[in-house]
Amino acid sequence: MSARADIVIVGAGPAGLAAALAAAPSGARIVVLDDNPAPGGQIWRDGAQATLPAEALRLRERLAACANVRLACATRVVALAGARGLLLEDPERGWRLDYEKLILCTGARELLLPFPGWTLPGVTGAGGLQALIKGGLPVSGEHLVLAGSGPLLLASAATAKANGARVLRIAEQAPWSAVARFALRLPRWPNKLAQSFALHDPGYRANSHVVAALGSERLEGVRLNQGGKLLEIECERLACGFGLIPNIQLAQALGCAIDGNAIAVDAWQASSREAVYAAGECSGFGGSELALVEGAIAGHAAVGEPQRARALWRQRQRWQGFAEALRRDFALDPRLSRLAAPDTLVCRCEDVPYSSLAGQPDWTAAKLASRCGMGACQGRVCGAAAQHLFGWQPPAPRPPFSPARLDTLLQLVEDDGAA
Incomplete structure (x- = not known):
């Protein structure tokens, strides 16, 4: 079985939704693929205990109103099929989908670094724990420690607390000087400043990182290095997140150029491979705001609307500044490679x-x-x-x-x- 589309978008997170909505007014036949059961990606993951932000719901409604956009959820890319085709599979069938233009919005995965005890039951990724809770995992009354780096720790802690968990400690590996430098820049992005106040947690400690997870059959506690001093905290769950790694597997298979560990793109979000674009965290992590504007630029460019794409460049540059601040101020300490x-x-x-x-x-x-x-x-x-x-x-x-x-x-x- 085979089908054809003018534009295929892989990933229905913020970047993929924005790309589809930007391209839809052209009348192009668009198919959006995602391996999750509902659109939103990891950042707007739906589930039994998920509360989606108003913007996510608004984008969903707009996409559903586009007659020329087909959303295929619970669908995975299995292989490349010819010069411009993908072999796909969902729970019921496999089929081939050919395209004229391809937009990769494949997101990112958590970077998990090994340390003694990290394979114990009760230890997860920070984003992984957030996804599990949204999917229905009960955490009410459980004692939780989060460790790693970046704002995802705070977001995961907020999700856990909203579902009844007791957050004992958030161990941020970056030094206080870097955290303060980042905080002083936040007024440049007012909504991020507001989010920081909402996510504040009294258990937050900078210059602190995990040393070992403790326990025999399952997690019983965690050993932390806090400012050069070791301390142990009893807990039932430990969630670690050391940043994000762009998901570039499909781009690599297509032969797209890679810049560092992300898909290399130009000003139009075009990759080095003809007719292939990339947007969102697969082309570099920067949060949902950057993903939305990059997706819109890619969508406009893919349907031949350079002026509309160009009009978004300044907005993209603004959020690229936020992404650069994140990368610089939350860069991983070399000690984490020796855990x-x-x-x-x-x-x-x-x-x-x-x-x-x-x-x-x-x-x-x-x-x-x-x-x-x-x-x-x-x-x-x-x-x-x-x-x-x-x-x-x-x-x-x-x-x-x-x-x-x-x-x-x-x-x-x-x-x-x-x-």
Whole structure:
């Protein structure tokens, strides 16, 4: 089974929604794909215990009113299919979707760094905990510690507190001087300043980072380094987030140029690959406001509306300033790369410890020697950690990009046979 669209947008977070709405008035046939059951991405994730902001609801309503936009949720990209095609799968079927223009709004994943005890039940990512709570995880009455870096810690803490958790400590690894410098810049972005007051927590401590998660069968406490002094806090949950890693797998498979760890784009949000654009956190983390304006620029550019795209450049520049402040003031302390002990697992899927990787020259050698990255997550967690720990650049992914049914994969063979 196959279909065709003028524009395919991969990702229905803020960037993907904005791209679709910018391109829709042109009359182009647009398909928006997302692997979540509802649009919104990670930042506007829906669920049993989620409260969506008014802007997210407004964008959903506007998108639903566009007759030329089809939203395909719970749909994953399994493989590339020809020069301008994608092999897709949802819970019911697999099919091929061909496109004239492609806009990648694939978002980002959490960076999880290994430390002793990080695989204990009760330890999650900060964003992961937020997603679990929104999906219905009960946390009422539980004692929670968050550790890592950046505003996501505060947002996750607020979600947990709103659902009855007791937040004991928010350990921010950045020094107080960097946090203060960032806070002094916030008046340039008034809505962010207002958010900072709303998210304030008395348990917040800068110059503080996780050393180890404590417990035998599950998490019982956490050991922190706070200003050079070690302390232990009893808790039932530990949520860690050391920043975000752009999700560039599909871009790598397409052959798009990568700048650092993000998709390289020009002023029109166009990638190095013809007819492929990128917007949002896959082209660099900067929050929902930057994602929205980048998505709109990409949408206008994809349908040949350069003047409308150009009119948004100044707004994008403003939010790029916020993104740069985040990167600079919450840069990770090099000490976080030395948290793992020799027996600390780096690849949880294949039980590969730090000591098995430390002497390897690159990612490929590590996989051959230890099976690192060859488990269920296919390197999505340990690959980013290894890149941060050792400087290894993971190679471009090979299909299938996610587990798929055999009858879906057979469509690639049938297409090749028909050609």
